[in-house]
Amino acid sequence: MSRLYTESTHLDLRRPPDSSSAPPAGADAVDERLGSDVAFDGAYERRIRALSSQHWTPVAIAARAARLLTRAGATRILDVGSGAGKFCIVGARATGAAFVGVERRADLVAVARRAALEMGAARATFIHANVEALPFAGFDGFYLYNPFFEHISRHLPLVDRTLERSGRAHRRVVRSIEEKLGALPAPAVVVTYHGFGGQLPPDFSHVGDEPAGNDRLELWIKRP
Numbered sequence: 001m002s003r004l005y006t007e008s009t010h011l012d013l014r015r016p017p018d019s020s021s022a023p024p025a026g027a028d029a030v031d032e033r034l035g036s037d038v039a040f041d042g043a044y045e046r047r048i049r050a051l052s053s054q055h056w057t058p059v060a061i062a063a064r065a066a067r068l069l070t071r072a073g074a075t076r077i078l079d080v081g082s083g084a085g086k087f088c089i090v091g092a093r094a095t096g097a098a099f100v101g102v103e104r105r106a107d108l109v110a111v112a113r114r115a116a117l118e119m120g121a122a123r124a125t126f127i128h129a130n131v132e133a134l135p136f137a138g139f140d141g142f143y144l145y146n147p148f149f150e151h152i153s154r155h156l157p158l159v160d161r162t163l164e165r166s167g168r169a170h171r172r173v174v175r176s177i178e179e180k181l182g183a184l185p186a187p188a189v190v191v192t193y194h195g196f197g198g199q200l201p202p203d204f205s206h207v208g209d210e211p212a213g214n215d216r217l218e219l220w221i222k223r224p
Ligand SMILES: C[S@@+](CC[C@H](N)C(=O)[O-])C[C@H]1O[C@@H](n2cnc3c(N)ncnc32)[C@H](O)[C@@H]1O
Pocket: 054, 055, 056, 057, 079, 080, 081, 082, 083, 084, 085, 086, 087, 102, 103, 104, 105, 108, 129, 130, 131, 132, 145, 146, 147, 148, 159, 173
């Protein structure tokens, strides 16, 4: 698969595309946060920070993924398993789209909401739910950073011990994502980082694949 997107990953998150994201105060502090992963993760408490390198999308990759989605036409983007909110917050600062994170761990939803407020990301909002119970209607973009891997990984440090550790649980949630994406009307856009453990439905075309961090960003589009 050729690399279709040649834009550099250089970030300028300091000028949000519309004023609704502009922080009411402390703009310099927000700019600083968005400048690097160390600075961004400094907004989190130590436990959340310690999970970052394994569980949260790096700032530059989040911005790139968000731009791939919006350039392909997505305007309302769901982060499937939003964790501490990093992808949604960076995406809201980097593009003009609306970002909604769905996360099953209530403590992470609270962390994400606090961070979005602190970083002036008004277009990043978060829902506390199991994604299996969330309808995909109304979203035209989806981001998945291998969100269900904790069910089956043997080596990944776990966020906590609340998720069922079994192949059965993993297969069930992956299948629910495949079914929801398959049922979506076109147009719809998906970006994955480290995949999601399943297959995109056949009506999605694989149109982009590029190196990112220690894996790849892949882009699929369902066209009308
Ligand atoms: C690898 S982290 C990615 C976090 C975020 N998307 C990011 O890139 O920074 C995956 C997240 O998915 C969440 N998750 C796993 N299964 C879920 C489910 N069934 N419904 C909602 N969230 C889920 C986990 O709790 C975890 O926070």
